[in-house]
Amino acid sequence: MxxxxxxxxxxxxxxxxxxxxxxxxxxxxxxxxxxxxRVLAALRERDGRRMGDLSxxxxxxxxxxxxxxxxxxxxxxxxxxxxxxxxxxxxxHVTPAGRRLTQRLVPIAERYETVALAGFNAVEAEALKAALxxxxxxxxxxxxxxxxxG
Amino acid sequence: MxxxxxxxxxxxxxxxxxxxxxxxxxxxxxxxxxxxxRVLAALRERDGRRMGDLSxxxxxxxxxxxxxxxxxxxxxxxxxxxxxxxxxxxxxHVTPAGRRLTQRLVPIAERYETVALAGFNAVEAEALKAALxxxxxxxxxxxxxxxxxG
DNA sequence: CATCATTATTTGCATTTACAAATAATGATG
DNA sequence: CATCATTATTTGTAAATGCAAATAATGATG
Numbered sequence: 001m002x003x004x005x006x007x008x009x010x011x012x013x014x015x016x017x018x019x020x021x022x023x024x025x026x027x028x029x030x031x032x033x034x035x036x037x038r039v040l041a042a043l044r045e046r047d048g049r050r051m052g053d054l055s056x057x058x059x060x061x062x063x064x065x066x067x068x069x070x071x072x073x074x075x076x077x078x079x080x081x082x083x084x085x086x087x088x089x090x091x092x093h094v095t096p097a098g099r100r101l102t103q104r105l106v107p108i109a110e111r112y113e114t115v116a117l118a119g120f121n122a123v124e125a126e127a128l129k130a131a132l133x134x135x136x137x138x139x140x141x142x143x144x145x146x147x148x149x150g
Numbered sequence: 151m152x153x154x155x156x157x158x159x160x161x162x163x164x165x166x167x168x169x170x171x172x173x174x175x176x177x178x179x180x181x182x183x184x185x186x187x188r189v190l191a192a193l194r195e196r197d198g199r200r201m202g203d204l205s206x207x208x209x210x211x212x213x214x215x216x217x218x219x220x221x222x223x224x225x226x227x228x229x230x231x232x233x234x235x236x237x238x239x240x241x242x243h244v245t246p247a248g249r250r251l252t253q254r255l256v257p258i259a260e261r262y263e264t265v266a267l268a269g270f271n272a273v274e275a276e277a278l279k280a281a282l283x284x285x286x287x288x289x290x291x292x293x294x295x296x297x298x299x300g
Numbered sequence: 301c302a303t304c305a306t307t308a309t310t311t312g313c314a315t316t317t318a319c320a321a322a323t324a325a326t327g328a329t330g
Numbered sequence: 331c332a333t334c335a336t337t338a339t340t341t342g343t344a345a346a347t348g349c350a351a352a353t354a355a356t357g358a359t360g
Contacts, residue, residue, distance in 0.1 A: 001191075001256050001259060001260055001263075003195055004191060004192065004195050004207065005283065006279065007191075007259070007263060008263050008266055008267060008275075008278070008279060008282075009166075009169050009170075009173070009259070009262055009263065009266065010191070011279055011282040011283060011286070012162065012165060012166045012169065012282060013166050013170065013188075013209060014209055014282075014286055015162060015282045015285050015286045015289075016159075016162045016163050016166040017209035018209070018286055018289045019159050019162065019289060020159075020163065022289060022292050022293070023159070026292075035316090038163075041151075041154060041157075041160070042154065045153060045154050050338080050339095051338070051339060051340095052337090052338065052339080057154065059163060059164055059167035059168070060317095061317070061318060061319090062318095062338085062339070062340090063317080063318065063319080063320095063339085063340070063341080064316070064317055064318065065339095066339065066340055066341085067316080067317085067340090067341095068316085070340095083338095086325080086326070086337090086338080087324085087325055087326080088324065088325040088326060088337065088338045088339075089325090089337090089338055089339080090338080090339065090340095106151050109151060109157070109159070110151055112159055112292075113151075113157060113158050113159065115288055115289065115291050115292055116158055116159065116285050116288055116289065117158060117285070117288070118288045118291065119284065119288065120281070120284075124281065125158075127277065127281075128158070128278065128281045128285075129156065129158060129161055131270070131274065131277075131278045131281075132158075132161040132162060132164075132165045133155065133161060134269065134270075135165050135266050135267070135278075136161070136164055136165045136168055138265055138266055138267070138268045138269065139165075139168045139169060139172060139265065139266065141265050141268065142172050142176075142262075142265055143172070185346090200308080200309095201308070201309060201310095202307090202308065202309080210347095211347070211348055211349090212308085212309070212310090212348095213309085213310070213311080213347080213348065213349080213350095214346070214347050214348070215309095216309065216310055216311085217310090217311095217346080217347090218346085220310095233308095236307090236308085236355080236356070237354085237355055237356080238307065238308045238309075238354065238355040238356060239307090239308055239309080239355090240308080240309065240310095
């Protein structure tokens with residue numbers, strides 16, 4: 001393995017960390033954090049998600065998510081409800097206050113995307129996104145082999 | 151802003167987290183962690199780096215790095231030395247034990263790169279890396295405007 | 301050489317994080 | 331319907347993290 005800046009996981013982490021740090025700093029005055037934004041963004045896409053689903057989408061470990069949601073509930077941003085279909089599960093719903101905060105965060109998030117992709121044309125930007133999706137899917141190969149059901 | 155999976159920072163974090171989690175799990179039996187690997191990899195590229203430099207290259211916050219290095223020193227992987235040129239700075243050096251651990255981690259790291267880029271040809275892989283470097287550089291625009299010196 | 305602004309690292313401390321174990325509910329199976 | 335394996339979430343607890351303040355050393359400046 002040669003220089004760090006030819007190593008993909010390094011480049012990925014470096015870029016991700018830099019966006020994350022800058023974004024965190026920027027939303028702090030609004031009383032938000034990056035993790036809160038991730039949850040709100042996931043619920044904005046689809047409200048009433050379960051904890052497990054939310055954990056998967058946000059890449060936040062479930063036990064961490066539980067406590068993050070505790071805090072968001074205290075702030076009145078979301079509400080836990082027992083899932084109608086399966087009472088083991090908890091469905092999370094945004095409140096009006098949560099929606100208002102989301103509305104303030106979306107433009108910031110959009111700006112980050114714009115800045116990050118400055119100088120990329122539409123084709124290049126889409127190629128990058130496609131590559132990242134592909135990369136994510138490729139990692140299936142390293143997952144603990146799942147027991148087959150049935 | 152539309153669906154999450156069209157949002158670049160989301161894709162970036164998702165891919166990065168997935169690699170990070172899998173890698174962490176895999177190196178745990180060796181007594182290593184992802185952060186330890188990051189430090190060792192940076193020192194492998196260039197030994198005797200200062201803490202600040204190391205923090206920048208690894209994306210680990212300096213105060214966190216200090217304590218991480220404390221632990222690595224206790225494990226005998228690295229040694230702190232006062233920087234020759236500037237006694238305010240601390241230069242970090244790998245020990246033989248650190249080198250041995252690095253040698254065991256490199257093949258694992260290489261495998262991660264291979265798996266992540268499965269199905270990419272050389273041109274596509276290089277394009278992705280170039281895009282990530284570019285994206286990282288683009289974030290300069292959001293940095294707190296630095297006071298000019300002189 | 302004392303003072304002072306600057307830079308590099310460490311420490312204090314409160315919060316966040318993650319693994320593992322505990323709890324809660326489901327859906328068979330007998 | 332009691333039992334049991336399975337799935338979803340939470341809790342216990344120790345370690346990692348990050349901001350802010352403290353410490354240490356430098357390099358002018360007088």
